[in-house]
Amino acid sequence: MADRVYPAAKPNTNGTAGAGANNGAFPATKAQLYGATRPAYRPQPHHRRRHGRSCCCSCCLWLTLLLILLIFIVAIVGAVFYVLYRPHRPSFSVTSLKLSYLNVTSSSMLNSKFDLSITAVNPNKKLVFIYNPITISILTNDIDIGDGTVPSFVHGKKNTTLLKAAITSSGGALDSASVSTLKTDMKSKNGLPLKIKLDTKVKAKMGGFKTPNIGIRVSCDGITATLPTGKTAATASTAGAKCKVDVRVKIWKWTF
Known part of the structure; x- marks a missing residue:
C-alpha cells in the first residue's frame, strides 16, 4: 500500500504562539525612535551670572x-x-540769674522775666570759636518758663566773655498738668528748681582754616530761685550750678 504525502501546513499567522514568537520583530514606534536618538540633557554653566x-x-x-x-x-x-x-571744648558757667516776676493767670497764661549772665571761656591758645546766635531756655521740671537769645559773637584765643540775656515768657499757654506742677513749686519753701539750656552752632578757626558748623548744647543744673517780693528782683542761688557742654550731630531727621 502506497504511503500518502500530505502538503506542509501553512504557518498560522493568527495564532497566539506565532504572535509571541514574532513580538521582537515588530518595528519600533516613532516615540521609541525619538527617545533613542535624543541626546541627554546637560545643563550648561551660566558664565554671565x-x-x-x-x-x-x-x-x-x-x-x-x-x-x-x-x-x-x-x-x-x-x-x-x-x-x-591741643583743642579743648569751651566752658560755660552761670554768673547770675535774677527773677523779676513769675505768675500764672486764671486762663493758664504764663508771664515771667529773668535777667541772666553767663560766662563763656575759650581755653585754647590757637583756636578761635565763631558762634552763631544762641537760643536760651529756662525750665523747671521740664516746663519751659522763659526763652531768650544772645547775638552771634567771635570768641578769641584764651578769652573770657560775659553773655547777658533777658529771658521772658509773655502770654504762653500751659496745660493743666503743667499749671498744677508750677503752682505747687511756686508755693514750696525750697524754691523753684531751674535748668538753663543754651543751643547754638559754632565754628573753630585755625589760622586761615575754618571747620564746618558744629551744633553744641550747654545744660546748666543746680539752680534754685524764689519768687520776688514786691518790685525787687529775686536773685537765684547759682553756687551749686554746673554746666555741661555736649556736641550735637544731626543726621537727616535725627539729632545726636
Whole structure:
C-alpha cells in the first residue's frame, strides 16, 4: 500500500504562539525612535551670572579698601591736628540769674522775666570759636518758663566773655498738668528748681582754616530761685550750678 504525502501546513499567522514568537520583530514606534536618538540633557554653566558675581565681589572689595583708607587718612589728620592745636571744648558757667516776676493767670497764661549772665571761656591758645546766635531756655521740671537769645559773637584765643540775656515768657499757654506742677513749686519753701539750656552752632578757626558748623548744647543744673517780693528782683542761688557742654550731630531727621 502506497504511503500518502500530505502538503506542509501553512504557518498560522493568527495564532497566539506565532504572535509571541514574532513580538521582537515588530518595528519600533516613532516615540521609541525619538527617545533613542535624543541626546541627554546637560545643563550648561551660566558664565554671565558668574561674571556678574565676580564683578560685584570686586566692587565690594574695592569699596571696603577705599573706606579703610579714608578712615586711616582721617585718623592721621585728626592726630596731627590734636598734636598741633591741643583743642579743648569751651566752658560755660552761670554768673547770675535774677527773677523779676513769675505768675500764672486764671486762663493758664504764663508771664515771667529773668535777667541772666553767663560766662563763656575759650581755653585754647590757637583756636578761635565763631558762634552763631544762641537760643536760651529756662525750665523747671521740664516746663519751659522763659526763652531768650544772645547775638552771634567771635570768641578769641584764651578769652573770657560775659553773655547777658533777658529771658521772658509773655502770654504762653500751659496745660493743666503743667499749671498744677508750677503752682505747687511756686508755693514750696525750697524754691523753684531751674535748668538753663543754651543751643547754638559754632565754628573753630585755625589760622586761615575754618571747620564746618558744629551744633553744641550747654545744660546748666543746680539752680534754685524764689519768687520776688514786691518790685525787687529775686536773685537765684547759682553756687551749686554746673554746666555741661555736649556736641550735637544731626543726621537727616535725627539729632545726636
